[in-house]
Each structure stands twice: as C-alpha cells, then as structure tokens.
Amino acid sequence: MDHLREIETDGISNPREISRLAIDIGGSLIKLVYFSKDSSDHEDPLNDSVGVSNGVNGRLHFAKFETININDCLKFISANKLLLGGFQHQENPTNDRSFIKATGGGAYKFSDLFKEKLGISLEKEDEMDCLVTGANFLLKAVNHEAFTYLNGQKEFVQIDHNDLYPYLLVNIGSGVGMVKVDGDGKFERVSGTSVGGGTFWGLGKLLTKCQSFDELLELSHRGNNRVVDMLVGDIYGGMDYSKIGLSSTAIASSFGRAISNNNELDDYKPEDVSRSLLRMISNNIGQISYLNALRFGLKRIFFGGFFIRGQSYTMDTISVAVHFWSKGEAKAMFLRHEGFLGALGAFMSYERHSLDDLMINQSVQIPVDASCGTDTNYNPLERDLNETESMQCRVYQA
Ligand SMILES: Nc1ncnc2c1ncn2[C@@H]1O[C@H](COP(=O)(O)OP(=O)(O)OP(=O)(O)O)[C@@H](O)[C@H]1O
Numbered sequence: 001m002d003h004l005r006e007i008e009t010d011g012i013s014n015p016r017e018i019s020r021l022a023i024d025i026g027g028s029l030i031k032l033v034y035f036s037k038d039s040s041d042h043e044d045p046l047n048d049s050v051g052v053s054n055g056v057n058g059r060l061h062f063a064k065f066e067t068i069n070i071n072d073c074l075k076f077i078s079a080n081k082l083l084l085g086g087f088q089h090q091e092n093p094t095n096d097r098s099f100i101k102a103t104g105g106g107a108y109k110f111s112d113l114f115k116e117k118l119g120i121s122l123e124k125e126d127e128m129d130c131l132v133t134g135a136n137f138l139l140k141a142v143n144h145e146a147f148t149y150l151n152g153q154k155e156f157v158q159i160d161h162n163d164l165y166p167y168l169l170v171n172i173g174s175g176v177g178m179v180k181v182d183g184d185g186k187f188e189r190v191s192g193t194s195v196g197g198g199t200f201w202g203l204g205k206l207l208t209k210c211q212s213f214d215e216l217l218e219l220s221h222r223g224n225n226r227v228v229d230m231l232v233g234d235i236y237g238g239m240d241y242s243k244i245g246l247s248s249t250a251i252a253s254s255f256g257r258a259i260s261n262n263n264e265l266d267d268y269k270p271e272d273v274s275r276s277l278l279r280m281i282s283n284n285i286g287q288i289s290y291l292n293a294l295r296f297g298l299k300r301i302f303f304g305g306f307f308i309r310g311q312s313y314t315m316d317t318i319s320v321a322v323h324f325w326s327k328g329e330a331k332a333m334f335l336r337h338e339g340f341l342g343a344l345g346a347f348m349s350y351e352r353h354s355l356d357d358l359m360i361n362q363s364v365q366i367p368v369d370a371s372c373g374t375d376t377n378y379n380p381l382e383r384d385l386n387e388t389e390s391m392q393c394r395v396y397q398a
C-alpha cells in the first residue's frame with residue numbers, strides 16, 4: 001500500500017486551503033485526518049479565526065500508511081503541504097504551524113523524527129481519550145455511521161443521542177482495547193487482548209508467506225477453514241452435541257485438524273490457513289467483547305479499528321459470536337470510519353474546536369470522495385476507507 005495519491009485527486013488544488021492535520025500513529029498503521037476548505041468558501045477562519053462564528057464549508061480527509069513506511073507518510077504530508085494551514089498557538093500567535101495534534105504510541109516513538117524531518121512538534125493526546133472522542137463524534141454527528149452485520153445483511157443503525165450511553169467500544173488495532181463509554185470524556189478501559197489485528201497480520205504472514213495485508217485478506221476470501229479447523233462433528237462422528245447447544249459444524253478447535261495427520265504447513269493451502277486464522281481471531285474477540293459487555297450489563301458493542309476493514313467474513317464472525325454467546329441479548333455494531341477514531345479524536349482536540357464546533361453537513365451525510373461522489377451506485381459499505389477519502393463538513397469556531 002499506501003497512498004501517495006496526489007491531493008488533486010481529492011479535488012484540492014490549492015494547498016493554502018488545507019488546514020488542521022491530526023495524526024494517530026499506531027503499532028501497525030498511521031492515520032491522518034485533515035480539513036480542507038471548499039474553494040468556493042472565501043472566509044478562512046482556520047488561519048485567521050478571531051471573531052468568526054458562522055463556519056466554513058469544507059471536507060475532512062482521511063488517509064493511512066503502514067507505520068513501517070513512516071517515511072511515505074512524512075513525504076505525503078510534505079508533498080501535499082498539509083502543515084501549511086497549521087494551527088496557530090493561542091499564547092504565541094507568531095509561533096504558527098509549529099505543532100500538530102498526535103495520538104497513539106508513535107506520537108512518543110516518532111516525535112524526534114517529525115521534528116527532524118518536518119520541523120514540527122507532536123502535541124500528544126491520550127490514545128483512549130481520542131478513541132472515545134472520535135467514536136462519540138461519529139455516532140452523534142454522522143448519519144449512516146453505525147451498522148449491524150448479520151447473516152450477510154447490513155443494516156444502518158439510527159443512533160438516539162439521548163440513549164447512546166453506556167456502550168462498549170472495542171477497538172481492534174494491532175492489539176485490542178475494550179472501553180466502557182458512559183458519556184463525552186467519561187469512560188474506562190475495562191479490558192484488552194493482545195490477540196488482535198497484529199496477530200492476524202503477523203501470524204498470517206509467517207504461515208502463508210504473503211507480502212501484504214490485502215493479500216492475506218484476499219486469500220481468506222477463497223479459503224475453507226474446514227480443512228484446518230476441527231469441528232464438533234469431527235469429534236462426535238458427524239453428530240451435533242445438542243445437549244450443550246453445539247452443532248456438528250461449530251468449530252471445536254481452531255487449527256485442530258492440523259494435529260490429526262502428518263501434514264506439514266506446505267500441505268495446507270495458504271487460503272485455508274488465512275481463513276481459519278481470521279475466523280479464530282474474530283471469534284475470540286467477539287467472545288471476549290461479549291464477556292465484558294456482560295460484566296457491565298452493556299447491550300451495545302461498537303467495533304472499530306482497522307483489523308475489520310469492512311470485511312464481511314470478519315464482521316459476520318464477530319456478530320455471530322456476540323449473538324451466540326449473548327443469546328441475542330447484545331448487539332455488535334460496526335463503524336464506517338472504523339480505523340480513524342483516534343485520529344478524529346486528536347483532530348477534535350485542537351483548541352476551540354470541540355465536538356460541538358464541528359458539524360457534519362446533513363445534506364451529505366455519507367462520506368464520499370471525488371472519485372465516488374458522482375457514482376449513483378456507490379454503496380459506502382461495499383468499499384472500505386482504505387483509499388484516501390473525505391466527507392463534507394462545516395467547521396464552526398467559537
Ligand atoms: N494495509 C494494511 N497493512 C497492515 N495492516 C492492516 C492494513 N489494513 C488493515 N490492517 C489491520 O489493521 C491493524 C491495525 O489497525 P489500527 O490502525 O486500528 O491499529 P493501530 O493503531 O496500528 O494499533 P494499536 O492501536 O494497537 O497501536 C493491523 O494490525 C492489521 O490487522
């Protein structure tokens with residue numbers, strides 16, 4: 001991957017129109033969120049904000065890079081002049097464009113690199129704070145952000161602002177964080193697991209020798225986990241174990257079939273291994289999430305993080321796990337901007353730029369970019385936010 005697409009492809013030709021870049025540097029991926037003012041909108045409160053109250057139309061842009069390719073990200077920022085409309089320090093307005101908001105572990109790890117290569121400081125924001133701010137913002141401000149996915153059926157969820165809390169936020173990044181959210185800025189990280197997206201990508205790479213995450217996902221589409229997993233029926237001579245509610249086709253032991261003969265890794269198809277791995281990890285996360293929801297009596301679980309990548313099989317497995325273990329009591333929901341919660345939270349943390357200041361233009365509720373905006377067949381759920389994307393919005397300054 002990943003996307004040294006020129007800014008022009010997003011319809012932004014004037015770099016002075018860019019403003020406010022925020023960054024989330026995770027263990028696997030770097031996420032960028034930045035704002036660009038519509039060229040038809042002549043006011044420029046983001047660079048000269050004092051006294052402006054009626055807002056500016058523009059777009060929020062999203063981009064991501066692999067953390068191991070951080071230099072590509074630095075080049076992208078530099079080539080597209082994303083720092084030009086940077087943030088002006090309140091206390092010291094002459095100290096313009098000297099910092100950007102940053103979250104994730106990489107905000108610490110790569111702080112010197114940003115200073116050295118771009119001459120910019122990273123103003124660090126707590127990862128969990130940003131995650132929750134980003135999730136709350138998306139759930140409240142963007143229609144068609146959350147959806148359920150069960151038996152191949154996608155359904156958007158109408159969020160009632162007065163009945164949003166409490167909920168469990170499960171962020172599946174390299175590792176998995178589980179956060180009980182009780183309100184804006186009111187949350188507790190209640191659990192986590194190291195068996196997450198990094199595990200799928202890392203183990204998958206070792207086992208299948210594939211070269212990219214997308215290749216690993218592609219393999220999983222064509223695989224059959226039945227070849228690798230041991231099913232209840234394998235143990236029960238083809239029968240269900242109905243007394244405890246297990247059908248013969250339920251997985252009794254992920255990868256369990258690999259013990260039953262003298263096969264080597266090479267005897268298995270990479271696609272079968274990839275599918276089994278994806279199923280194992282998704283199922284495990286679904287189960288742990290349900291257990292944590294149960295601990296706190298939570299009925300709604302929102303899943304984010306780039307492990308999901310809008311993949312049907314991943315979402316279906318997670319949903320089935322939550323549905324199965326909760327006996328239909330708890331609901332798994334997914335977010336369109338799944339991997340950008342932290343970066344959005346960092347974006348919202350700029351001074352005088354609170355949740356209430358950023359309004360999504362209700363006439364364009366579903367994020368579109370230049371390439372799909374004219375496509376009447378465009379279905380936001382058919383593609384993920386892997387490419388640089390944007391959504392129409394209006395920014396208000398107090
Ligand atoms: N193009 C890609 N390259 C690598 N991993 C990808 C890619 N697309 C999706 N992923 C998956 O997304 C995961 C990273 O998700 P995300 O960006 O939400 O987390 P992170 O911020 O990197 O991790 P953490 O929060 O644990 O530091 C990877 O571990 C991998 O499973």
Ligand SMILES: CC(C)(CO)[C@@H](O)C(=O)NCCC(=O)O
Nearest residue numbers: 105174175176177191192193194
């Ligand atoms: C360490 C973080 C918070 C970094 O984003 C994440 O990868 C994570 O939540 N890992 C799981 C760690 C655990 O709770 O076991």
